[in-house]
Amino acid sequence: MSYTHLLKTVTQLGSPHVLVVGDFMLDSYVYGDALRISPEAPVQVLKVVRREYCGGGAASVAADVVTLGARCTCIGVVGNDSSGQRLLAILEKCKADTSGLLRLDTRPTINKERVIGLAQHRHRQQLLRIDEECSEPLSEQGYERLLATYHAHLADCDVVCLQDYNKGLFRPDICQTLIRSAMQAHKPVLVDPPLGQDYRKFTGATLITPNRKETSEAVGFAVETIEDAERASALLRERLSLTAVVVTLDKEGAYLQTAEGGRHIPTIPRMVYDVTGAGDMMLATLAVALAGGADLDTALQLANIASGIEVEKFGVATVSVDEIVNEILSRHRGKTGKIQDIDTLRIELDYHRKQNETIVFTNGCFDVLHRGHIEYLKFCKQLGQVVVVGLNSDASVRQLKGPSRPVNNQHDRAALLAELECVDYVVIFDEPDPLHLITAVCPDILVKGQDWADKGVVGREFVESHGGRVVLAPLVEGKSSTLTIEKLNQINEHPKETYTP
Structure with missing residues (x-):
């Protein structure tokens, strides 16, 4: 695929409207200087120097979507707590529409707190992660409110993203209702599935994007080679009646399976700093590119590039159109020079x-x-x-x-x-x-x-x-x-x- 085609596509995506439904989380980072071993127990003593917060899970997808120039409406739940208020503020600051996020007293906002040690005051090393969450399904009343909000926003969107982290939101019957409603409204549905053996609740979606480990779990055999990815993606596509399957293969890129057959979409190996958020970036870029008029192969090429840029950053990070353009230009110049x-x-x-x-x-x-x-x-x-x-x-x-x-x-x-x-x-x-x-x-x-x-x-x-x-x-x-x-x-x-x- 020519670099000029990629450049033209990524710079002419416009501002499509993406509906992101999923598990919205707060990612918290506590940074501290690792000073000594505690006298109380054989653990590191950390002197806190700063705290940072950003959106995780579906909130990460929303931030990615907006950074790529699209509009985003968020559908999900947060707790009526300080973490929820902080997460809403983060999403609103990045211009995502949070009117579809239900505030519930019955469950906490999902919060993943990472404790980061700074060796010599600068070298980062994650020491511990503390999760606060509720993974039980919503109440019937909660689901009624969620579906009403979803249907109210569905007509105005161009594409639907389902970001499932197995936190109870996507009960199988609810998931099927979301997919059927979108397909009846001629809205493509893109799914980032969780780790699990049963993907039947995603039947009828347009596309799913499991990674290597998730695909292996879902099909029952290890996906170690490109040939394995071809067999697994074909199996998932047929089993779930999907338009396409994208198996992400870390440094090997991705494997795309459609009605026309399968093809390996390679990528350039990167210096990986942190894989957190790579799947979110893949989903967001695919959604924005497809909603912006790109064909599936082009959208996946752009998503590969964006995900590669993201893993070179620390934590959950967004990637802009400018960064993707610079990467495309850099790759081209690597072949042709100045x-x-x-x-x-x-x-x-x-x-x-x-x-x-x-x-x-x-x-x-x-x-x-x-x-x-x-x-x-x-x-x-x-x-x-x-x-x-x-x-x-x-x-x-x-x-x-x-x-x-x-x-x-x-x-x-x-x-x-x-x-x-x-x-x-x-x-x-x-x-x-x-x-x-x-x-x-x-x-x-x-x-x-x-x-x-x-x-x-x-x-x-x-x-x-x-x-x-x-x-x-x-x-x-x-x-x-x-x-x-x-x-x-x-x-x-x-x-x-x-x-x-």
Whole structure:
């Protein structure tokens, strides 16, 4: 799948409406310096330095959905307690709609408190987790209120997410009511299931996303290979009458099973810091991408990328569209480097403009790279975030400099420029002047050397007519490709005598 397709999809998702139904939790983190062993028992003494709170479970999915630019309505329950108030405040701060969360006196807000030791005041290590929860089903009256709230919001949403952590909310008959109502309303239902052997309550959903361990438990055999994932996903899809199954395979990516068959969607192995929240991110990204019009394969590619970014962060963390775009661009540059054709370059520059980054353009032959070139390009980088270098092709250089030039071919010259930290993109052009390229790039700043002050800078009128400006860069005296070539020729004409004993 082309990176341009992924870029176009992720930047045009819009603001679809996602209904998240599930177990809403508060994730609490107590950080402290690990000082000594307690005299009371062989346990660590922790001096608390700070506390942090964020949404977990379905609340994590909601935060992920909103961070990706979608709208989110939360359906579930919280306790009428301080943890519930804190969780509601967190969700409201991230702009999630909490009007569908029932406040109950009969059960506490699920709170997972993690105690984190800070070795040498900075290296994090989780020491203990304390869970406060009730995993019993709701009362009949509670379910009546839950379903009424769900049906009130169903018509306005684009997709439904069920996030089940086995905390009692998804009683089988209630789960089936949620799925049937959504399917009758032509709303896709995406399920992140819990660890368990019986998934019959998810029958008829659009898609489920069990991880490797959950899939193994559900099908009764270990999912260790891609072939195992293929067999397991086909079994689940047939058994539960699902449109698709996505088995997440940690560093191996995911396996997608649909009516058209199965396919492995690989990912790039990451430096995993914390897997907490990876499943939430997978569900949220799939939901937003599908609701935004992406096909299933594209949505899963984006979800793979987002989940990979998430596991490199500590705790439950969100991932933005910008981070996904940067990852896509980074992967592409890892294959092609900074040297781009103009069509590809324009796509990437459109993204940079959306980030309000200043685009600087300059051009030249850059034959026999020298200190003057380096200082000149460093000057360009000081003017903006993105430096694009238009490089004259070999044919163009011959027209300008004569048949003996260039000394280095266009591929070598481009490769050298691409290795400079101050250069972001290199694009080769054949014309004797860069006007066509300048109109395609449409830079905010056009840079030429001071020696062009009296010559007339090509592209000045176009750049200034579009609100940009032209800057003349200072030159390093006595440094030029022509002078360097002349010195080399002199050396060749008068080689030093060598002494042979």
